[in-house]
Amino acid sequence: MYPADTIVAPATASGLGAVAIVRLSGPRAFAILDAIFRPAHPGEFAPRMMRLGDVIDPATGARIDRALAFVMPQPASLTGEDVAEIQCHGGQFIVRRIVAIAVAAGARVADPGEFTRRAFLNGRIDLAEAEAVADLVAARSDSALANALSQLTGALSARVAEMRAKVIAIRAHLEVEIDFSDEDIRLPSRREVAAEIERLLADVALLHDSFARGLLIREGVRATIIGKPNAGKSSLLNLLLGADRAIVTAIAGTTRDVIEDSVQLGPYALVLNDTAGVRESADDVERIGIERTLRSARDADLLIAMFDSSRPLESSDLDVIRLASNRPGLAILNKRDLPAAISAGDLRRHGLTLPILPFSAINVEEAATLRAELTRAIAALVAPSAPTTGDQIAISRERHRDALAMALEALKNAHSAALSLMPPEIVAVDIMAAASALGAITGEVSGEDILDAIFRDFCIGK
Ligand SMILES: Nc1nc2c(ncn2[C@@H]2O[C@H](COP(=O)(O)OP(=O)(O)OP(=O)(O)O)[C@@H](O)[C@H]2O)c(=O)[nH]1
Ligand SMILES: [Mg+2]
Structure with a gap:
């Protein structure tokens, strides 16, 4: 078991806020609260009932903040131990002072994840729930x-x-x-x-x-936009983000580096990578950019393959078709507002298997269709492989x-x-x-080392 001491930590993130919470847990939590919190009105703490009062430094009697406090007696508490919380004003200096006087009164600053770890050790939650x-x-x-x-x-x-x-x-x-x-x-x-x-x-x-789809749900789906130079990749990124994130010009080879940003699509997080256009290039910078494109495409969960419908197919389009073969994703046949030089059928004849969306990235009104198609592609990736009853x-x-x-x-x-x-x-x-x-x-069976590994990822106060 762990040493039965009393721990203290801010439960709220550092930074300025209206309110911050300092949390105590352990056998001396209530005694320490009594030492540093002077209720404004006479009476006793009742479980889970807020009381107004002053946080004071017992060493000097100085008031530190006007705050609210409440207690949760063990065993039906967050950690299974006696827990006390002070809701103070949300300044970092105030929070640090309150933690310091709690330490002076006998508490120890909690390790990362120690509150949750105690909840686990006291049987309040199991390991999967803690994670x-x-x-x-x-x-x-x-x-x-x-x-x-x-x-x-x-x-x-x-x-x-x-x-x-x-x-x-x-x-x-x-x-x-x-x-x-x-x-x-x-x-x-x-x-x-x-x-x-x-x-x-x-x-x-x-x-x-x-696990594969659980990871996609947790981390967000990574999509890479690939296509020959000038196909409209950066325009598509900007359209999806609703912001001028990437530089768009009529010059082929505008994007040199991978540009990453995230967007919410329905219930999913999509991490988008806009890339340098795929083509043979003599330019060193562009070549390195294209290597990065290929790497990003390889690592992506989903490919967005873009084609320019106003220009005939070129060898770089065929490269894109090859990169997209057997990969989940969506093909965009862009610039449909211009006279067409190629059709969806041409792409199919060259082996493209992805669903094809005729599109115009300069038309904001088409964004909703694109979002819907992409959401469908993500859902297909994240949906359970077998229909489950539960x-x-x-x-x-x-x-x-x-x-x-x-x-x-x-x-x-x-x-x-x-x-x-x-x-x-x-x-x-x-x-x-x-x-x-x-x-x-x-966690029916678990060693200290496993617990250390799990709770190391938590921040202090959790
Ligand atoms: N008419 C028309 N023009 C478009 C469309 N989409 C993009 N463009 C234009 O095509 C040019 C190239 O667009 P970008 O978004 O920079 O193309 P890109 O694929 O990122 O190009 P690189 O970064 O050079 O690889 C710009 O002038 C855009 O305004 C479209 O749907 N219709
Ligand atoms: Mg670009």
Whole structure:
């Protein structure tokens, strides 16, 4: 266990704000609050009831701020310990002073993530829920928020617990076989056990495979705009951002470097990269730019391939078609306001497989169509691969993916052991390995090192 001392930290971000919160947790939280907070009105603190008063420095009696304070007694508190919070005015000097007098009164400044870690150690939340706290705070889109929130409120934990319960049930069947194999009772046949394991394998695999889309939801989808010089890539970026982010000129080769910015599309965060036009170039700067284009295109989750409909196809267009082959994305047949030199059919004939949107990047009114098409492309990428009956939760942490991979491995071993009529004890070993791999996700089994790694990513005060 951790040392039962009392910790203090600002719970709000540094910077100026109307209000800041200083939080105390531990056995001396209430005693320290009593020492540094003088209520304006007589009476006692009742749980979760705000009181007005003055924060004072007990050493000098000096008033530091007029503030509100409340207490949450253990065990039904944030951390499972006695918790006190002071809502003071949101100046950094005030916050630092209050933390300093709390320390002088016996508290210790909390380590990053220490409040959440204590909540975990006291059984207030499990490990997957604790991790979701960090994801929720870091969320940059509605989809990331929804996924983190459902994990925070236990959806992932419930799914994992359900799978673990099935593993334990299989283990119980094996126990029967171990204990009663000499007696004349009906035992579940090995085929039945193998079939049970198979169903479970499918469940675990589904959750394991949700990692790819969970990561896209959490981090945002990365899209790279590629096309020959002058196709209208930077115009498209600016249109999507609703701002003059990239330089647009009639000179081919205007953009030299990768320009990155983010935009919200429906519930998703899209990270857009505008790039240097793809072509053979003798210019050193442009060549380096084009190398960056290729790198960005390779790393992108989604490609936006742009073609200029007012000019005949060139070898650089064919390069773009090649870059886009077998990749998710959208093709834009731009400049449809000008007389057409090529059609969507021409692009198809040269092997383009992406959906094609005839477009004009200089027409603001077409932006809505583009947004809708891109949102559809992202949704296709982020949607669950198999239709699920339950919630559509997606894991987004490598730790969870690795634990599920271990569970899969163990279940596969158990499956083949069951079918090859190995002794039940041998099957049971693999089954229990699957159970503990699943348990690691919610923290049924976890070492200090794992906890250190998880809570290191938190900021102080969380
Ligand atoms: N008529 C018309 N002109 C367009 C359209 N889209 C872009 N342009 C013009 O085409 C020229 C090139 O546009 P950019 O957005 O700079 O093209 P780019 O692909 O970024 O070009 P590079 O950075 O050089 O690779 C500019 O003069 C734009 O105003 C369009 O839909 N219709
Ligand atoms: Mg450009």
